[in-house]
Amino acid sequence: MRIEVVTIGDELLLGYTIDTNAAHLARELAGLGVEIVRRTTCGDSGDSIAAAVGDALDRADGVITTGGLGPTSDDLTKPSIAALFGREMVLDATHLAWMRERWATRWPDKPMPASNAQQAMLPVGARKLTNNHGSAPGIFLEDARGRWVAMLPGVPREMRGMLADTLLPIVRERLGTVTRVVRSRTLRTTGVAESLVADRVGTQLDGVGEVGLAYLPNADGVDLRLTVRGLSPEVADARLAEAASRLRSVMGDAIYGEQQADLAEVVLEACRARGLVIGVGESCTGGLLGARLTAVPGSSDVVRGGVIAYDDDVKRTLLGVPAALLAEHGAVSEPVVRAMASGVRARLRVGAALAITGIAGPGGGSEAKPVGTVWIALDLNGAVESRQLRLWGDREEVRRRSAQAALELLRRALASNPAA
Amino acid sequence: MRIEVVTIGDELLLGYTIDTNAAHLARELAGLGVEIVRRTTCGDSGDSIAAAVGDALDRADGVITTGGLGPTSDDLTKPSIAALFGREMVLDATHLAWMRERWATRWPDKPMPASNAQQAMLPVGARKLTNNHGSAPGIFLEDARGRWVAMLPGVPREMRGMLADTLLPIVRERLGTVTRVVRSRTLRTTGVAESLVADRVGTQLDGVGEVGLAYLPNADGVDLRLTVRGLSPEVADARLAEAASRLRSVMGDAIYGEQQADLAEVVLEACRARGLVIGVGESCTGGLLGARLTAVPGSSDVVRGGVIAYDDDVKRTLLGVPAALLAEHGAVSEPVVRAMASGVRARLRVGAALAITGIAGPGGGSEAKPVGTVWIALDLNGAVESRQLRLWGDREEVRRRSAQAALELLRRALASNPAA
Numbered sequence: 001m002r003i004e005v006v007t008i009g010d011e012l013l014l015g016y017t018i019d020t021n022a023a024h025l026a027r028e029l030a031g032l033g034v035e036i037v038r039r040t041t042c043g044d045s046g047d048s049i050a051a052a053v054g055d056a057l058d059r060a061d062g063v064i065t066t067g068g069l070g071p072t073s074d075d076l077t078k079p080s081i082a083a084l085f086g087r088e089m090v091l092d093a094t095h096l097a098w099m100r101e102r103w104a105t106r107w108p109d110k111p112m113p114a115s116n117a118q119q120a121m122l123p124v125g126a127r128k129l130t131n132n133h134g135s136a137p138g139i140f141l142e143d144a145r146g147r148w149v150a151m152l153p154g155v156p157r158e159m160r161g162m163l164a165d166t167l168l169p170i171v172r173e174r175l176g177t178v179t180r181v182v183r184s185r186t187l188r189t190t191g192v193a194e195s196l197v198a199d200r201v202g203t204q205l206d207g208v209g210e211v212g213l214a215y216l217p218n219a220d221g222v223d224l225r226l227t228v229r230g231l232s233p234e235v236a237d238a239r240l241a242e243a244a245s246r247l248r249s250v251m252g253d254a255i256y257g258e259q260q261a262d263l264a265e266v267v268l269e270a271c272r273a274r275g276l277v278i279g280v281g282e283s284c285t286g287g288l289l290g291a292r293l294t295a296v297p298g299s300s301d302v303v304r305g306g307v308i309a310y311d312d313d314v315k316r317t318l319l320g321v322p323a324a325l326l327a328e329h330g331a332v333s334e335p336v337v338r339a340m341a342s343g344v345r346a347r348l349r350v351g352a353a354l355a356i357t358g359i360a361g362p363g364g365g366s367e368a369k370p371v372g373t374v375w376i377a378l379d380l381n382g383a384v385e386s387r388q389l390r391l392w393g394d395r396e397e398v399r400r401r402s403a404q405a406a407l408e409l410l411r412r413a414l415a416s417n418p419a420a
Numbered sequence: 421m422r423i424e425v426v427t428i429g430d431e432l433l434l435g436y437t438i439d440t441n442a443a444h445l446a447r448e449l450a451g452l453g454v455e456i457v458r459r460t461t462c463g464d465s466g467d468s469i470a471a472a473v474g475d476a477l478d479r480a481d482g483v484i485t486t487g488g489l490g491p492t493s494d495d496l497t498k499p500s501i502a503a504l505f506g507r508e509m510v511l512d513a514t515h516l517a518w519m520r521e522r523w524a525t526r527w528p529d530k531p532m533p534a535s536n537a538q539q540a541m542l543p544v545g546a547r548k549l550t551n552n553h554g555s556a557p558g559i560f561l562e563d564a565r566g567r568w569v570a571m572l573p574g575v576p577r578e579m580r581g582m583l584a585d586t587l588l589p590i591v592r593e594r595l596g597t598v599t600r601v602v603r604s605r606t607l608r609t610t611g612v613a614e615s616l617v618a619d620r621v622g623t624q625l626d627g628v629g630e631v632g633l634a635y636l637p638n639a640d641g642v643d644l645r646l647t648v649r650g651l652s653p654e655v656a657d658a659r660l661a662e663a664a665s666r667l668r669s670v671m672g673d674a675i676y677g678e679q680q681a682d683l684a685e686v687v688l689e690a691c692r693a694r695g696l697v698i699g700v701g702e703s704c705t706g707g708l709l710g711a712r713l714t715a716v717p718g719s720s721d722v723v724r725g726g727v728i729a730y731d732d733d734v735k736r737t738l739l740g741v742p743a744a745l746l747a748e749h750g751a752v753s754e755p756v757v758r759a760m761a762s763g764v765r766a767r768l769r770v771g772a773a774l775a776i777t778g779i780a781g782p783g784g785g786s787e788a789k790p791v792g793t794v795w796i797a798l799d800l801n802g803a804v805e806s807r808q809l810r811l812w813g814d815r816e817e818v819r820r821r822s823a824q825a826a827l828e829l830l831r832r833a834l835a836s837n838p839a840a
Contacts, residue, residue: 010634010647013456014604015446017636018438022461026435036433038472039461041442044634052458055475070635071615106810113619133813155637157814182434214436225436280707280728286714287700287707290728294706297782297815305734307727308700308710314725314768318738348734362717395717 001175003029004056005039006049008067008077009154013043021066021152021159028163032172033181033233044068049080057084057147064167067154069136071115077151078139082123085141085149089121095128096120099135129166134158140170182229183236185244188261189254190221190408197222200250211243219393219400220263224251253415256408263407264292268302270414271352278410279348280306281319281340283331283357284374289403304350309340309357319343330369332357337375338384345379353379354406358389360398372398376406380413421595423449424476425459426469428487428497429574433463441486441572441579448583452592453601455649464488469500477504477567484587487574489539489556497571498559502543505561505569509541515548516540519555549586554578560590602649603656605664608681609674610641610828617642620670631663639813639820640683644671673835676828683827684712688722690834691772698830699768700726701739701760703751703777704794709823724768729760729777739763750789752777757795758804765799773799774826778809780818792818796826800833 005025011017019041026036037060042052049068056063068077082089096117103112119136122128129138131153139151150167152159189197198215201224212227226243228236248255257266271278280289290306293299307318312331315321321339329335340355358374365371372393377386389405391398425445431437439461446456457480462472469488476483488497502509516537523532539556542548549558551573559571570587572579609617614637621633621644632647646663648656668675677686691698700709710726713719727738732751735741741759749755760775778794785791792813797806809825811818 010632011636011645012443013446013459014450014602014647015443016604016606016645018440018443020438023432023435023438026433030434037463038468039433041459043457048458070637071618106812107613110616113615115618115622116615157817184436282707282710284714285711286719286723287702287710287726287728288714290702290707290730291705291711291819294704294708294728294730295816295819299706300730300784303706303730305728305730305738306707307738308707308714308725310710310714310720310723310725318725318727318767347738364720396715399711399715 001034001062001171002037002060003034003062003064003171004060005036006052006056006063006065007039007041007154008044008049008052008065009041010044012041012067021154021156024156024160025064025066025163028168029171030182030184032168032175033179034171034175035182044076046076046080046083049077050084053081053149054084057149061147062171063149065149065151066159069119069138069151069153071113071119071136075118078121078123081139081141081149081151082126085123085143087123087125087141090124091117092120092122092128095122095137102135129162131158131162132165133161138162138166140167179232180230181233181236182227183231183233183240184225184227185240186216186226186259187224187244187247187251187255188221188257188263189224189251190256190263190404192222192251192254197224197251197254201247211239213243219397220404253412256411262292262296263404263411265296267407267411267414268293268296268299270411271302274414276302276351276414277304278302278352278354279304279344279350280406281315281344281353281355282306282308283310283315283340284360285356285358285399285403286310288399289354289356289406292403292407304348306348307344315340315343319347332359332369332373332375334375334377334386334388337377338379338386341377341379341384341386345382351381352410354410355379356402356406358391358398358402360395360402362395374398374402374405376402376409378406378409378413380410380417385409385413421454421482421591422457422480423454423482423484423591424480425456426472426476426483426485427459427461427574428464428469428472428485429461430464432461432487441574441576444576444580445484445486445583448588449591450602450604452588452595453599453650453653454591454595455602464496466496466500466503469497470504473501473569474504477569481567482591483569485569485571486579489558489571489573495538498541498543501559501561501569501571502546505543505563507543507545507561510544511537512540512542512548515542515557522555549582551578551582552585553581558582558586560587599652600650601653601656602647603651603653603660604645604647605660606636606646606679607644607664607667607671607675608641608677608683609644609671610676610683610824612642612671612674614642617644617671617674621667631659633663639817640824644675673832676831682716683824683831685716687827687831687834688713688716688719690831691722694834696722696771696834697724698722698772698774699724699764699770700826701764701773701775702726702728703730703735703760704780705776705819705823706730708819709774709776709826712823712827724770726768727764735760735763739767752779752789752793752795754795754797754806754808757797758799758806761797761799761804761806765802771801772830774830775799776822776826778811778818778822780815780822782815794818794822794825796822796829798826798829798833800830800837805829805833 127140344353361371547560764773781791
């Protein structure tokens with residue numbers, strides 16, 4: 001099955017928005033063994049949409065579009081493609097009723113704007129694709145020769161939901177038995193430099209067989225991506241499993257998870273298993289560590305809370321850090337970060353207390369403590385350990401890497417101390 | 421001048437890499453008044469490249485490609501496009517000598533791999549585009565009818581350098597005097613639904629003249645992007661200014677900033693001007709509001725800190741919320757959020773205290789308080805105001821929208837009370 005993707009929107013063509021939908025579509029379809037053979041981006045005009053989709057349909061069996069399904073006047077995807085298929089637009093009364101009901105629960109006092117009704121206009125013969133994350137339905141249109149166009153919304157969350165819930169099952173059904181796939185497996189590491197990872201894998205491991213290996217550095221660490229192509233699903237999975245186990249034997253406990261694994265989730269799980277409750281004390285990260293932990297659904301049984309001790313006054317009053325310690329060593333110092341961690345443990349009555357204090361920049365650095373100097377500490381049931389980090393990158397990266405390093409400190413402490 | 425862009429690479433088509441080059445090219449060319457009319461992404465095979473570039477050349481005056489110029493065997497851009505133009509590939513001895521010299525300074529002990537020499541093979545009649553950030557030269561090819569293809573590298577840093585150093589000057593020269601540009605201006609709103617914004621602009625405003633208007637909903641609110649095309653730079657700016665002022669007259673104080681404005685930055689600025697210090701108390705957002713405020717460089721003179729009162733125990737002990745209030749109304753209630761805000765103001769000794777408590781989901785909702793029910797409050801020097809939100813979206817969106825709404829509560833309070 002040859003599929004092309006057309007992403008629609010002036011904001012994409014003008015470069016105001018980076019096209020992340022296209023990459024997501026490609027990865028999901030690759031999982032079914034379907035390769036996207038070409039991708040096109042066109043503007044919001046009806047002519048551009050019809051031309052781009054028409055050209056794609058001449059080459060492919062199916063075309064997936066994203067964007068241009070909203071209620072505003074620049075949303076022309078549906079009528080342009082309907083015209084391409086020679087179909088009229090008709091009102092879907094069921095959808096309109098559903099939209100009115102949905103509107104009334106949210107804004108009982110305001111009437112629904114007339115522009116919203118446009119979302120209930122569908123091409124004749126269209127199959128509706130349910131949108132569980134928004135009000136614009138997706139559309140599936142097929143011509144007499146079996147060529148099809150699936151129109152998905154441009155908002156990433158809506159697009160992703162609709163793809164998983166409705167379009168992938170349709171594609172899977174049309175594929176029948178899948179014989180050749182492209183598959184990947186990603187192992188995530190943190191706290192080890194890319195060149196060291198490459199060195200360990202290169203010198204201690206004689207490659208990873210006929211499996212492609214890519215090093216992908218990012219703000220969370222270095223991901224190792226293994227890829228195989230053109231194999232049956234079973235053989236592909238077996239090759240990946242073998243390569244992953246060889247990588248694990250070399251990298252050991254530097255690997256904290258696979259695929260999209262989130263270190264916060266890994267840490268929460270480890271604490272949950274031990275009945276440990278977490279508290280945080282944050283200076284330069286200003287709430288980022290707490291935000292990462294509580295971003296995980298169900299974190300409330302493990303996370304008690306924290307103190308954003310941005311100003312030294314808060315470090316003293318809410319965390320009990322002695323004023324003398326702050327005066328003598330400065331806020332970014334080992335004694336202070338340890339006192340912060342212990343203050344969190346005592347004041348929040350938790351077993352695992354993490355603290356961070358540092359210089360995120362761009363200002364505030366000195367020769368002795370340059371931007372990127374960060375201290376992290378863990379007070380685990382009274383046992384305190386601390387580490388100094390020297391991070392590079394801008395303010396955002398320093399903060400993100402600091403939170404990641406604090407989580408890793410707790411993960412490793414628990415891993416090396418099964419009784420904690 | 422009609423230009424199309426073709427970005428080349430299996431990793432783009434497979435979704436492993438997000439295509440940021442395309443957006444950069446679009447923004448830079450728009451600055452010269454050149455619009456990219458279509459963008460195509462194709463894989464690394466010679467056939468795909470020739471087909472995509474050939475199709476683009478049939479429609480456009482010029483085509484810019486990125487990717488496929490490196491030394492590895494999957495880099496087929498040059499020979500494929502040379503074949504399309506009916507040109508042979510010849511060795512450029514000057515370039516080869518330059519490469520050998522460059523290699524010798526960096527790795528004096530190792531001979532240059534033979535694969536590198538491929539980069540010195542150029543199509544007959546090609547104009548070389550200097551690469552100041554890497555070893556692969558760019559190529560500019562023109563046919564007898566004046567249609568051209570410019571091949572740039574795929575590595576973003578090399579592509580950006582070559583574009584600025586060599587390709588933009590060529591395009592500018594061919595354009596003659598720049599008389600026509602594409603320009604945009606974005607006004608950011610929050611707290612108003614997209615369809616309501618569209619309704620207000622549509623009914624109360626007779627359009628925005630000959631200026632294009634796009635509604636761009638995102639997790640922060642709805643951005644209104646005005647775009648003009650095909651005007652002189654002066655006329656374009658004047659039209660945009662006029663349209664922006666008409667939009668402002670209709671949307672009033674719902675507009676919190678322009679272009680990439682960050683609401684946290686706007687609020688920090690307003691507080692700084694009044695000498696106000698901010699503190700936060702966060703339940704369901706778990707630190708996100710603090711993280712947003714402290715993400716802004718220089719926020720430390722305005723932000724004192726906060727309490728992540730995720731567990732009710734923390735609401736009682738660190739914020740002084742009465743246990744009876746929690747028992748009677750529940751943690752997600754108006755009395756509790758007001759007590760949290762006042763607790764923050766008292767315990768952190770700040771003038772502006774923001775509090776958030778809500779149900780971010782996916783669990784924890786009930787019929788009376790469904791997921792997305794959030795209370796926010798502001799205690800501004802003792803004057804407390806609170807608001808209930810009914811948000812949709814997943815956990816991440818509910819949390820992000822909650823933090824944004826809290827910031828907006830403070831922004832509006834300060835705007836309507838210049839003396840605070």
